[in-house]
Amino acid sequence: MLSKVQAIRGMNDLLPEQSPLWQYFEGHIQALMSRYGYQEIRTPVLEQTSLFKRSIGEVTDIVEKEMYTFDDRSGDSLTLRPEGTAAVVRAAIENGMLHNQTQRLWYTGPMFRYERPQKGRYRQFHQVGVEIFGLDGPDIDAEAILLTARLWKQLGLNEHVTLELNSLGSNEARSAYRSLLVDYFTAHEDQLDEDSRRRLTSNPLRILDSKNPAMQDLIEGAPQLLEHLDRESQDHFESLKRLLDAAGIAYVINPRLVRGLDYYNRTVFEWTTTALGSQGTVCAGGRYDGLVEQLGGKPTRAVGFAMGIERLVLLLDTLGLVPPELHHNVDVYLMAMSDHGQSQALLLGETLRDALPGLRVQVHCGGGSFKSRMKKADRSGASLALILGEDELSEHTVSVKYLRDDTDQTTLDQPSLVALLTERFPAATEH
Ligand code: ATP
Numbered sequence: 001m002l003s004k005v006q007a008i009r010g011m012n013d014l015l016p017e018q019s020p021l022w023q024y025f026e027g028h029i030q031a032l033m034s035r036y037g038y039q040e041i042r043t044p045v046l047e048q049t050s051l052f053k054r055s056i057g058e059v060t061d062i063v064e065k066e067m068y069t070f071d072d073r074s075g076d077s078l079t080l081r082p083e084g085t086a087a088v089v090r091a092a093i094e095n096g097m098l099h100n101q102t103q104r105l106w107y108t109g110p111m112f113r114y115e116r117p118q119k120g121r122y123r124q125f126h127q128v129g130v131e132i133f134g135l136d137g138p139d140i141d142a143e144a145i146l147l148t149a150r151l152w153k154q155l156g157l158n159e160h161v162t163l164e165l166n167s168l169g170s171n172e173a174r175s176a177y178r179s180l181l182v183d184y185f186t187a188h189e190d191q192l193d194e195d196s197r198r199r200l201t202s203n204p205l206r207i208l209d210s211k212n213p214a215m216q217d218l219i220e221g222a223p224q225l226l227e228h229l230d231r232e233s234q235d236h237f238e239s240l241k242r243l244l245d246a247a248g249i250a251y252v253i254n255p256r257l258v259r260g261l262d263y264y265n266r267t268v269f270e271w272t273t274t275a276l277g278s279q280g281t282v283c284a285g286g287r288y289d290g291l292v293e294q295l296g297g298k299p300t301r302a303v304g305f306a307m308g309i310e311r312l313v314l315l316l317d318t319l320g321l322v323p324p325e326l327h328h329n330v331d332v333y334l335m336a337m338s339d340h341g342q343s344q345a346l347l348l349g350e351t352l353r354d355a356l357p358g359l360r361v362q363v364h365c366g367g368g369s370f371k372s373r374m375k376k377a378d379r380s381g382a383s384l385a386l387i388l389g390e391d392e393l394s395e396h397t398v399s400v401k402y403l404r405d406d407t408d409q410t411t412l413d414q415p416s417l418v419a420l421l422t423e424r425f426p427a428a429t430e431h
């Protein structure tokens with residue numbers, strides 16, 4: 001046999017048994033975004049490499065070691081997008097969407113990072129994100145958080161996630177704080193790991209984001225940015241907290257939350273869970289008021305977040321929050337007893353789909369004995385088998401066999417069948 005070609009490490013197939021859960025999640029997202037008046041934007045998966053270098057920052061994990069970058073046939077350096085914000089900002093500037101306007105946008109799609117694959121961390125993964133332009137108050141920060149909180153509630157996750165909040169202040173406050181931090185870490189240079197020592201000169205705030213357990217005590221003792229905020233950022237943060245309090249959204253202040261991307265300022269937040277081990281951040285975001293200007297647009301305030309779909313789907317699965325109807329994809333299995341009735345079986349299938357748009361009907365195809373047809377009905381996950389035998393065909397009736405309980409088989413005419421299915425699958429009357 002020839003050798004098999006395998007998928008790229010860290011890039012997964014989404015198999016049929018997993019796709020109902022993804023569709024369930026994505027369905028919630030679409031409905032949620034439209035309920036808040038957010039519009040979808042889709043950008044290409046490939047961008048010029050400079051876009052990410054200029055936005056995410058040269059001295060970040062993403063740009064230093066995680067990007068899929070290559071030269072195309074004409075020698076241009078391109079990168080598979082590692083995140084969505086930079087591309088949405090690029091598109092918004094390029095399409096004149098930011099001039100005297102506000103935008104509430106959302107996107108979803110694959111992102112690519114060359115990381116060590118493990119549970120909840122892949123090389124191709126998927127995010128849903130929101131980007132809001134032209135609004136600078138804490139009210140819009142609060143709305144973005146309320147939207148995510150509503151999603152957790154709808155999915156049954158609200159008891160299992162925690163909102164962590166911090167403020168990074170203005171650029172000025174941050175650079176003053178940066179010197180304090182450099183002084184502190186320089187005084188303890190012998191305790192820094194290799195990464196942090198490198199960051200001491202290039203990007204000292206990122207030391208606070210270190211996941212190395214050996215560094216945690218040192219980080220704990222570092223001066224805190226929250227105590228060195230500028231007046232305006234302080235007010236912004238206080239107002240945001242009041243808005244969240246008023247809406248009944250619980251949060252914890254995490255003064256070490258700095259995020260791994262350079263473009264953030266003021267509000268930053270993460271939703272975390274303890275149920276997924278070390279890959280515990282399911283959603284993360286914040287303000288990036290300087291990014292539009294940094295990418296060549298007019299100064300435009302902005303805030304956004306992104307959530308990792310793989311981690312959320314994993315979380316739903318781990319916590320047993322997958323709705324039971326997602327475990328099977330067929331409600332009724334419709335069959336003729338022999339090939340002679342196949343045409344009527346197909347027709348009845350269409351009639352039922354006309355009458356009950358939400359009903360999941362699978363019509364038996366491919367012949368076989370009655371016994372093997374019944375076996376397939378059982379394996380389909382359907383709770384009812386609809387059977388067309390010789391008598392049913394001549395009398396225009398259908399026999400209903402209950403596959404999951406002891407109810408006796410019945411034979412019905414078509415209107416009574418539709419009535420029975422409507423009663424048994426009430427949601428099936430709606431599309
Ligand atoms: P982490 O600290 O876990 O590396 P991050 O700070 O790099 O996350 P962001 O760039 O803010 O993450 O991306 C937002 C969300 O996307 C994360 O909270 C996570 O849910 C998801 N995510 C990020 N990287 C991956 C990955 N390699 N595989 C799967 N999901 C990911």
Ligand code: MG
Nearest residue numbers: 061062115260
């Ligand atoms: Mg990361």
